[in-house]
Amino acid sequence: MTQIFDIAKQWLISDGKEAPLVSFYFQNSADFRVGLDRFTKTLTGLINSENSQAIIAAVVGEIGNNSFDHNLGNWPDQPGVFFAFDEKERLVVLADRGQGVLTTLKTVRPELDSDEKALKVAFSEVVTSRAPEPRGNGLKFVRQVVANHDFVLDFYSGRAVIHLNDGLEPVIEATDILYNGCLAVFRF
Amino acid sequence: MKQRIFYITAVWPYSVFNFFMIIELKKFGEILVSRQDGREAFAAFRPTLTQVQDNEDIEIDFTGVRVFSPSWGDEFFRPLFEMFNQERVTFKNTKNSSVEETLSFLEQLKGVKFKII
Numbered sequence: 001m002t003q004i005f006d007i008a009k010q011w012l013i014s015d016g017k018e019a020p021l022v023s024f025y026f027q028n029s030a031d032f033r034v035g036l037d038r039f040t041k042t043l044t045g046l047i048n049s050e051n052s053q054a055i056i057a058a059v060v061g062e063i064g065n066n067s068f069d070h071n072l073g074n075w076p077d078q079p080g081v082f083f084a085f086d087e088k089e090r091l092v093v094l095a096d097r098g099q100g101v102l103t104t105l106k107t108v109r110p111e112l113d114s115d116e117k118a119l120k121v122a123f124s125e126v127v128t129s130r131a132p133e134p135r136g137n138g139l140k141f142v143r144q145v146v147a148n149h150d151f152v153l154d155f156y157s158g159r160a161v162i163h164l165n166d167g168l169e170p171v172i173e174a175t176d177i178l179y180n181g182c183l184a185v186f187r188f
Numbered sequence: 189m190k191q192r193i194f195y196i197t198a199v200w201p202y203s204v205f206n207f208f209m210i211i212e213l214k215k216f217g218e219i220l221v222s223r224q225d226g227r228e229a230f231a232a233f234r235p236t237l238t239q240v241q242d243n244e245d246i247e248i249d250f251t252g253v254r255v256f257s258p259s260w261g262d263e264f265f266r267p268l269f270e271m272f273n274q275e276r277v278t279f280k281n282t283k284n285s286s287v288e289e290t291l292s293f294l295e296q297l298k299g300v301k302f303k304i305i
Binding site for chain 2: 029033036037040050051052053054055057058061062065066068069126137138140141144145148
């Protein structure tokens with residue numbers, strides 16, 4: 001895995017007292033919008049197809065904004081997202097030290113008792129984790145796009161990870177390490 | 189932000205004048221992905237929508253939108269469809285892949301079929 005993954009991973013498994021490097025750290029959604037705009041400009045020099053550029057940016061935007069939407073006012077320690085990309089590897093890493101998928105979904109699915117089950121629900125069932133507001137389905141959109149295009153996504157939260165690979169059935173596994181929040185590795 | 193035009197949708201003797209309000213989404217930005225931005229866009233545009241007459245329909249034009257995602261779309265279209273019957277709203281110039289994927293996803297999520305030309 002690349003260096004940016006290692007940096008993001010270290011941030012999530014740390015005690016959360018230190019923020020990531022300024023160049024990778026976007027403390028609020030307005031900052032993230034600037035980073036996403038910069039990323040889309042980089043994509044134009046990397047990928048010829050405007051349609052591919054658009055759908056890649058949509059996935060990155062959806063995952064990044066998800067962090068802010070589901071943690072506003074509830075960040076356990078450091079707010080904001082880690083966002084970095086490796087042009088050579090065609091890989092994007094996004095991470096946040098938010099509540100994580102299980103804690104977020106438990107508000108509407110109190111019966112959930114593991115990170116693995118929470119990831120399954122987040123990527124496959126229509127729910128809203130901000131009831132009564134009808135929202136919380138961005139990750140299902142991400143799954144649809146990964147399935148319809150030649151993309152790969154690994155999404156870590158808590159002690160679990162879900163692997164999405166093209167149109168294959170998702171694979172969910174337990175992890176040895178506790179990921180405080182969410183970490184997404186998106187390959188395009 | 190808007191323009192009013194009318195089309196003749198049938199020829200004499202059955203001429204009917206239909207008026208459309210065209211909403212050019214690019215006026216809200218080229219990258220439309222966050223819920224917060226979608227919510228603010230609708231709040232800003234709502235006063236204009238209150239001027240739509242009963243004999244007017246609405247066209248949503250995606251020309252110039254580079255990146256579109258369900259979060260922005262949901263925050264803008266959900267209240268729009270609460271104000272207007274979905275039959276009165278048409279989407280056009282949707283060939284951008286992020287627009288196509290988003291509209292397809294929202295259709296599945298809500299169990300509806302959008303009017304796309």
